[in-house]
């Protein structure tokens with residue numbers, strides 16, 4: 378099969394002919410239809426310090442996908458060839474305290490698809506049946522392809538109640554863009570998006586942001602008066618990984634507010650803890666998706682009218698992977714999709 382492979386330590390990716398993944402009795406083999414490019418894939422492609430520490434080549438990369446089941450292991454009875462599915466990219470141990478208690482998103486032994494095991498940027502991918510999510514008939518295949526990052530957005534956006542609240546989203550990358558639509562859908566009063574990139578600010582407005590500001594030009598508190606906000610934000614979603622964005626968010630919260638932190642900083646961040654204490658803020662880290670409550674909420678919200686499609690801006694056949702990666706890296710994009718059927 379054709380697959381996008383990190384062949385050796387160092388920058389670059391190669392489209393290679395590799396054997397189909399082997400599968401065990403509990404596994405499902407999926408013919409990949411479409412995939413989404415994640416920041417993780419860009420890190421692996423460019424071979425940054427995180428990738429150099431983490432990735433053991435040769436490795437088929439990629440974890441955001443939708444596909445059709447072609448084969449199931451002998452133990453698998455819930456799925457059949459022909460089913461349209463996506464995969465939860467975190468393969469958990471199943472045996473630790475958290476897994477046994479049904480808190481699989483907290484498993485400390487998680488192995489990432491396309492990170493610690495062969496991934497989905499390929500014509501076929503194999504996963505344990507417990508990592509497979511069955512789609513409903515008629516699901517938009519492009520939306521289905523990005524259930525993984527959509528799940529990050531939903532997990533973050535549902536961390537604190539948003540009904541009638543004023544919400545800050547810092548970082549309008551693909552995940553911040555989806556979170557904007559979710560916050561709207563879940564009844565926020567105002568959704569203020571902070572993002573230095575003008576292309577992405579325009580997309581944020583399309584996704585339902587009340588206002589999208591450039592944090593280099595305006596302070597967050599500048600919008601309070603025009604939005605009839607008394608004190609500050611009730612809920613913040615940090616989706617940039619940027620130190621200043623997190624500090625600005627904390628500095629503009631109302632007392633008792635909740636800050637959900639999804640963005641992954643590349644270095645330590647110092648914070649004014651007095652501000653967190655005196656305002657009695659709750660800071661909550663968000664990793665991955667809850668298995669499978671987040672997936673359930675994602676499905677039901679989409680089927681009830683939530684529209685995340687405008688966050689998808691570019692499509693390429695997998696043979697044009699270099700152009701697809703360039704588009705994802707450029708910042709002049711939302712989510713970039715690769716088509717594995719052409």
Ligand code: NAD
Nearest residue numbers: 548550551552571572616617618619622640641663664665
């Ligand atoms: P992205 O890099 O495409 O988007 C981040 C955005 O933040 C960019 O558009 C950038 O311009 C913007 N930004 C930079 N500095 C800013 C500032 N000071 N204020 C406001 N915005 C600023 O990333 P993405 O794919 O949308 O992912 C969002 C974040 O979530 C990333 O940090 C990513 O590493 C992280 N992530 C975490 C998880 C998890 O499980 N915790 C999963 C996926 C991604």
Ligand code: ZN
Nearest residue numbers: 470473476484
């Ligand atoms: Zn576990």
